[in-house]
Amino acid sequence: MDGEKYISVRDFSLKYTVESAQPLTFYGDIESGGNAVSFVSGSTKVFVRQKGRKLYFRRIGSASAGSVEKELRRRFGLDHDMRRIYESIDTDPFMHSAIEKYRGMRVTLNDPWETALSFVVSQFNNVKRIRGIMKCMISRFGEQVKYGTSGVAFNKFPSYQALAEASVPDLMRCGAGFRAKYIKEMAAELSAGFSLREIRGMSYERAKERLMELKGVGDKVADCILLMGYGKLEAFPIDTWVKRIVEHVYFNGGKKSVKEIHAFAQEMWGKHAGYAQQYLFWHGREAKVGKRGQASVAATEK
């Protein structure tokens, strides 16, 4: 392991990024109130912490410092043009306060398989339990890596082959519940040759259609995979929170179908709708928008 190096950053918050229920949140180890995190990338364990405009990192494993820096830039969206993105999603008072409150939160870009597994596990589930299930699967099914004589050891992210070979009861022992059969079947489809690589070259619409052929992947999970696994920033995942928040903030509480909300989001935020979604989701969730006891919020207020 080499010493610590750093990347200069601006409009970046490691804390908000890792806390906001993205794939890394589900299996990375968040420390120091969100200002530090460690995670395994390939066969290398990476430690990251932020102090002001410096993002410090160190590593255990074979990857070079240069490749880790490149991975961090890619993964944390450090090269996203935040000035332009904020400009295009700062459409109303609600979005404005979301941006103000969580400035620096990035949409992360993760491995497609890691993203797919994370969001299949996320369905009809809560963040705390998703974390527990992901960590269990990593420790039980991920190949163990050891470095040096000090006995430093950690597990790689499990391969889909490993999960395809696992039994449903084994997966359920990690708390996966009724999702266990989806996980096994999706892993089996990938092992049988379903190409996640080919998705990369497809249009958003075609890619979504293709991903939804996987067991356990529906409209919402497909959009999550496209947004956080492929960097398709126009994807707009609609979960119970986003649906409730959009209805409450932009339609005065009126019920809207998922289809109507997709159309609304595209019209409103276009190619950066995915960024708008992440800020809507996190700000709305923290403020309990549309839930009992929330403070009043509306797009037109004030």
Next chain:
DNA sequence: ACCCAGGCGGGCG
């Protein structure tokens, strides 16, 4: 006890 959680698949009209 009861309700909910970053939904999806399957069945029905």
Next chain:
DNA sequence: CGCCCGCATGGG
């Protein structure tokens, strides 16, 4: 198509 239901599990 759209609608409705069941689904494992743990925490509030």
